[in-house]
Amino acid sequence: MPVDFTLAPEVEDVRRRVRTFMDEEVRPTEEKLRDREADRNGYVEAITGLRRRAHDLGLWNPHLPKEWEGMGLGPVAMAFVSAEAGRTGIGPFVLNAQAPDEGNMHTLLHHASDAQKEKYLRPLAQGRSRSCFAMTEPEVAGSDPTLIQTAAVKDGDDWLINGHKWFISGAKGAKFAILIARTDPDADPPQARNSAFLVDLPAPGWEIVRDIDTMAGQGNHCEIRITDLRVPAENMLGERGHGHLLGQARLGPARLAHCMRWIGQAEVALEMLVDRALKREAHGSKLADKQAIQWMMADSAMELYAAKLMVLHAAYKIENKLPFRQEVSFAKHHVANALWRIVDRAIQVHGALGYSTDTPLERLMRNARAARLVDGADEVHQQTIARNVMAAFKETGSTRSATGDLL
Numbered sequence: 001m002p003v004d005f006t007l008a009p010e011v012e013d014v015r016r017r018v019r020t021f022m023d024e025e026v027r028p029t030e031e032k033l034r035d036r037e038a039d040r041n042g043y044v045e046a047i048t049g050l051r052r053r054a055h056d057l058g059l060w061n062p063h064l065p066k067e068w069e070g071m072g073l074g075p076v077a078m079a080f081v082s083a084e085a086g087r088t089g090i091g092p093f094v095l096n097a098q099a100p101d102e103g104n105m106h107t108l109l110h111h112a113s114d115a116q117k118e119k120y121l122r123p124l125a126q127g128r129s130r131s132c133f134a135m136t137e138p139e140v141a142g143s144d145p146t147l148i149q150t151a152a153v154k155d156g157d158d159w160l161i162n163g164h165k166w167f168i169s170g171a172k173g174a175k176f177a178i179l180i181a182r183t184d185p186d187a188d189p190p191q192a193r194n195s196a197f198l199v200d201l202p203a204p205g206w207e208i209v210r211d212i213d214t215m216a217g218q219g220n221h222c223e224i225r226i227t228d229l230r231v232p233a234e235n236m237l238g239e240r241g242h243g244h245l246l247g248q249a250r251l252g253p254a255r256l257a258h259c260m261r262w263i264g265q266a267e268v269a270l271e272m273l274v275d276r277a278l279k280r281e282a283h284g285s286k287l288a289d290k291q292a293i294q295w296m297m298a299d300s301a302m303e304l305y306a307a308k309l310m311v312l313h314a315a316y317k318i319e320n321k322l323p324f325r326q327e328v329s330f331a332k333h334h335v336a337n338a339l340w341r342i343v344d345r346a347i348q349v350h351g352a353l354g355y356s357t358d359t360p361l362e363r364l365m366r367n368a369r370a371a372r373l374v375d376g377a378d379e380v381h382q383q384t385i386a387r388n389v390m391a392a393f394k395e396t397g398s399t400r401s402a403t404g405d406l407l
């Protein structure tokens with residue numbers, strides 16, 4: 001099947017404008033902020049200023065349609081914009097296209113009623129609120145949402161919810177949560193057991209136990225204890241028993257959005273590797289002249305190129321309403337692992353400096369480790385990929401349709 005990644009001239013223009021904004025305003029501000037991280041007020045002020053500036057430049061909400069105060073870009077154009085924004089830590093937030101809000105906005109756009117959209121999507125789109133997505137639980141494997149134990153029981157016109165969640169990104173400060181809970185424990189298939197709810201926050205019965213300390217510090221990935229939380233019936237999001245479907249529908253594009261940002265990070269790491277190798281001298285020549293270092297550059301360049309093609313192809317399939325799950329799994333697995341290897345090589349070429357906190361590489365590496373777990377662990381994507389390869393072979397005698405359906 002032919003694939004056309006040509007960008008319309010206006011999208012090429014957006015990409016150039018995002019790059020310029022990131023290079024000239026966002027990155028310099030981020031670097032200044034890193035130097036004086038303790039100044040909380042200054043930090044908030046600077047970020048708020050940059051968000052206003054994104055608005056003024058017409059770069060706000062690239063992922064949302066125009067009627068929701070967005071730029072109306074499709075997934076292919078978004079791949080370019082997010083990769084540009086992902087080259088800085090705060091870039092996605094400055095454009096209001098950060099996880100988990102970006103995925104939640106898509107979810108609301110496609111599954112919320114008109115009244116829910118006005119109440120929850122509008123403030124998110126305007127940058128007046130933040131949200132979180134609460135699915136994973138400490139007691140059961142997050143890889144298998146049919147095991148979810150948080151239970152919602154009908155009580156008059158309300159749902160009464162009890163349970164326990166963790167690693168809920170953005171929970172501190174969120175104005176609402178999309179909460180996945182079990183409403184139909186005996187449903188068959190088990191994928192029909194869960195439903196999604198919109199929970200106004202803060203709420204009695206929704207207790208933030210802690211901001212979990214991770215290898216990348218406290219990143220607002222919270223543990224939540226839910227005790228007799230009362231949610232009105234009209235706050236169910238989508239249909240009863242569709243919590244699993246909604247989660248899957250959300251995760252396809254949300255996973256890809258992560259990949260796009262990771263490509264920006266991998267690009268930064270490769271550029272740092274090359275820069276360092278061209279400047280540093282050892283044993284009579286520049287590091288860049290050594291074949292061992294050139295292999296690292298070559299491996300990283302090839303992996304980054306494959307990452308870009310995979311992401312663009314998956315985005316192209318979503319945009320053209322073609323089946324995309326296999327390609328999103330390819331991309332999620334490949335980009336997460338490529339990011340890790342590319343950052344690791346960049347650290348190696350920087351020597352002790354790479355191990356220090358003087359460059360962004362160590363932070364990139366600590367964050368990159370989560371990429372192989374979030375939105376589906378590596379092995380879960382490999383399982384999906386293998387299943388699709390076998391199904392294609394059984395059906396057609398060929399694996400072609402499960403390997404990108406290209407040649």
Ligand SMILES: Cc1cc2nc3c(=O)[nH]c(=O)nc-3n(C[C@H](O)[C@H](O)[C@H](O)COP(=O)(O)OP(=O)(O)OC[C@H]3O[C@@H](n4cnc5c(N)ncnc54)[C@H](O)[C@@H]3O)c2cc1C
Pocket residue numbers: 100132133134135136137140141142143144166167168169170221370373374375376377378379380383
């Ligand atoms: C930084 C961060 C942010 C997160 N943000 C959110 C959030 O906002 N909201 C939310 O709901 N969750 C969030 N999560 C949770 C994340 O989605 C889960 O960690 C993930 O789904 C895996 O679930 P688990 O941790 O329970 O691991 P488990 O499901 O217990 O899996 C553990 C390991 O078992 C292996 N495994 C699992 N299934 C299979 C299989 N079928 N075949 C082979 N091996 C397998 C894999 O190696 C896997 O890593 C976040 C996690 C992190 C690290």
